[in-house]
Amino acid sequence: MSDILAAILIALADDELIIGHRHSEWTGFAPHMEEDVAFSSIAQDEIGHASAYYSLASTMVGQTPDQLAFGREPGEYHNAVLCERPNGDWAYTLARHWLYDNADALRLEALERSSRPELALLAAKIRREERWHSLHAELWVKRVAEGSVEGRGKLLHALAEAFAEVRGLFEPFDNEERAIAQGWLTVPSPVLGARFVETTTAALDDLGLPVEIEPGAITTELIASSSGDLIATDEDSASITPAGGGLGGRYGRHSDDFKALWAAMTATYKIEPEATW
Amino acid sequence: MRRSTIRPRRRPESLVEIYEVFRRSGHKQPFEHCGSVTAPDVGMATVMAKECFTRRGEGRHLWVIRRADIHTWSDDSLPDPAADKSYRFAHAYRDVVKKRALARSRAQADAR
Numbered sequence: 001m002s003d004i005l006a007a008i009l010i011a012l013a014d015d016e017l018i019i020g021h022r023h024s025e026w027t028g029f030a031p032h033m034e035e036d037v038a039f040s041s042i043a044q045d046e047i048g049h050a051s052a053y054y055s056l057a058s059t060m061v062g063q064t065p066d067q068l069a070f071g072r073e074p075g076e077y078h079n080a081v082l083c084e085r086p087n088g089d090w091a092y093t094l095a096r097h098w099l100y101d102n103a104d105a106l107r108l109e110a111l112e113r114s115s116r117p118e119l120a121l122l123a124a125k126i127r128r129e130e131r132w133h134s135l136h137a138e139l140w141v142k143r144v145a146e147g148s149v150e151g152r153g154k155l156l157h158a159l160a161e162a163f164a165e166v167r168g169l170f171e172p173f174d175n176e177e178r179a180i181a182q183g184w185l186t187v188p189s190p191v192l193g194a195r196f197v198e199t200t201t202a203a204l205d206d207l208g209l210p211v212e213i214e215p216g217a218i219t220t221e222l223i224a225s226s227s228g229d230l231i232a233t234d235e236d237s238a239s240i241t242p243a244g245g246g247l248g249g250r251y252g253r254h255s256d257d258f259k260a261l262w263a264a265m266t267a268t269y270k271i272e273p274e275a276t277w
Numbered sequence: 278m279r280r281s282t283i284r285p286r287r288r289p290e291s292l293v294e295i296y297e298v299f300r301r302s303g304h305k306q307p308f309e310h311c312g313s314v315t316a317p318d319v320g321m322a323t324v325m326a327k328e329c330f331t332r333r334g335e336g337r338h339l340w341v342i343r344r345a346d347i348h349t350w351s352d353d354s355l356p357d358p359a360a361d362k363s364y365r366f367a368h369a370y371r372d373v374v375k376k377r378a379l380a381r382s383r384a385q386a387d388a389r
Binding site: 032037038039042044132139140 | 293314315316317318321324325329332
């Protein structure tokens, strides 16, 4: 049973690690000096959260957090496809940051009520830090939304692009129903997804950003996805691609973007896996 | 999409202002200047300050103040004062206890 929980913790960690890695790619390139430091700090926070989830899982699976973070094959990572997409421009980075942290806030709120005290405590701790990430994203999105037509147009385009894959964050975990039955998870992912659509569309309305979302897109398609047709059957990892709509990540199906990220992220670890830093 | 003529284009440098950041390391510590950030408004300045100046756990309390709102005072001629002011330091009164005891004993002697 504990391997079911470990797999969920690892998937949560993978989301944080991969988005943290993408955020960190802005170090030295962010729009201004303060943002460079701020966004790098947020990236470090996300990777720190990943490390905390991996640490919880590590005792259950008998692997170190480093082995979990860097010692797996691409198909063994269960992050949502949205997290692995390249940063593109600042607008896309911002749109994804805003969507991801809104989604993470809902997820953490549910995890805080987990029947596993160590997970509930960790979620509460992470949530205190995530509040600041959400505020950072919100202030930026609001400012760009109310700013020049050019910036607003870029943001709208980026939000639509990121939103098209956001459902991957609410794709059910492996054996999710058993984790729910145990009270380890308190809200099914598709229910969280529906809540997310509700709060996010309301927030976008408030910002005057008309991002079109197909009604029921997240909930209905997610339920369909758990039927198994998205589970990778092809053993050749090179031909495994995401299922579209940002789905597939929770089953180890990633885009080519992920393979490039994975190669860069694990390069140092592979040279000397036993090295300590 | 709305037409771009509604909002006049502003020069980029006018979009941000400088905010001075003060930080304390604990409840009993004084707030001390730790740096400055440029930001378009006080909300953004506060978030930037939080990420830039507390990211290593240096403190949990910040003051963020628009530089334009700070009243300053300075006078570069001060190193050359009109009179000796050293007596204004406490150390100038180091032997005052001794002097007072001496004066008291003299006064008692005179009274006798």
